[in-house]
Amino acid sequence: MSLALSHLKSHRDSGAVTDMRAVFSADPDRARRYTVGLDDLRMDFSKCAVDDTTLALLGDLARAADVEAQRDRMFAGEAINLTEGRAVLHTALRAGADEDIRVDGENVVPQVHAVLRAMGDFTDGVRSGKICGATGKAFTDVVNIGIGGSDLGPVMATLALSPCHDGPPVHFVSNVDGAHIADTLAGLDPETTLVIVASKTFTTVETMTNAATARQFIVEKLGESAVAHHFAAVSTALDKVAKFGLDETRVFGFWDWVGGRYSLWSAIGLPLMLAIGRDDFTAFLAGARTMDQHFKTAPLGENLPMLLGVLGVWHRLACQYPSRAIIPYEQRLSRFPAYLQQLDMESNGKSVGIDGEPLETASGPTVWGEPGTNGQHAFFQLLHQGTDVIPVEFMIAANGHEPQLRHQHELLIANCLAQSEALMRGRTREEARSQLIAGGVSETEADRLAPHKTFPGNRPSITLVHDQLTPYSLGRLIALYEHRVFVEAQIFGINAFDQWGVELGKELATGLLPVVKGESAGEGHDASTLMLAETIRKMRE
């Protein structure tokens, strides 16, 4: 364990804040001092059990992990993804056209903007009806077929920005479960359906299988020649796409220096662009670019991703909390927690350090969540009174998109603020008892019930507030979380940009398919797996 981390741990064990109510009373300026901002975005972390010493020690930890230098290496296009020998340049996808970012000596920004222009032209064509189906009818629906990074980002952002939709409805199919594509295609007409096959590698079995099903859907009604009209593809593996038989104007590339879970800004964002239009997509990129600039230049104590990262590390390494909850008070961000699960857990769910040695400390926490207020009526019981402490990250916009429902938005805001206050304040047993007595309950009954109505409090949360959910603010929010994951990874000492942990299951599934089909006895597989396969096979006879 590094010296900086052991200092942080001893501070947690002996010197850190334990009574949040007391620190708020002692320092009337606490909320202001522990809030940082960027444009209209505010991050209030004053309800975390930290003080100036904690922040100084977290700064030491970040410096000891060389986070700022690593950040600069990432932005400069160095091959910091060491296990795959690749640069990590999702930031180049939202760079201004005049920037110069080099990979192996070549400026990648012109290629990025060329693809953005091609996407924009295609989007304009589809939305205007100039680009149409094989029978000359305009597209009324878009189906994006992809999974993981080729699905979660576009799904999340398309839903988040529904007030900006002025293009055709976009549907998303990811699961290899035939139910997903069957239900999606059920209401659609092949003549007016555009299918995007999105896969970085163009080998992912779910996507290739669903693409074949969609192809059949088109070909059955319109014939083989319709494929070129009704399909587009997004990939880094242009050679593999070529086999699909598409016109090159329908193929949008990206590059191996874009990780799947960081690819929403690339051509993987095509379904989003089709839904919201190229201008709003440009604003979305601009929001991320603003966060990039901030992350690159703001001093550590004012830098949102740095602070969000070190607070995450504080909760994980010093406080040893196993998970964190992401609770957007914004129904349209309902897929944001799922998106962050891939971004965060696929990046930082590692137990081997960058040097190949087992980690001595924990790495990324479990990330989960649901929108508020829904979560309040489900799992918040555990957040308030459960035996585990789970830090919460709340998100709320000052303004909704339904001015006619002002009161509902005010209720939403009040609930968001109330939950973080309740987690922090708690309710002592004495307060619970007095309230019961004031409500007319006998003293004996109050004594019996008070423990159940007591809240421990001192449960940490961070609240992110912004003006409104727009393409710009969504881009900024996502980039904040991308960089936070980066900061944490540097301190954990891991490579955030590979994902070898998803491979073994894929390999075994390939081997088990013939067993499921009854074509192989499945030598080498364990008895439990074989028995399950056999049981299922019999049920299918």
Ligand SMILES: O=P(O)(O)OC[C@H]1O[C@H](O)[C@H](O)[C@@H](O)[C@@H]1O
């Ligand atoms: O875009 P694709 O190559 O089809 O990959 C889709 C997903 O598959 C893999 O399992 C990876 O774990 C993800 O990082 C990736 O986003």
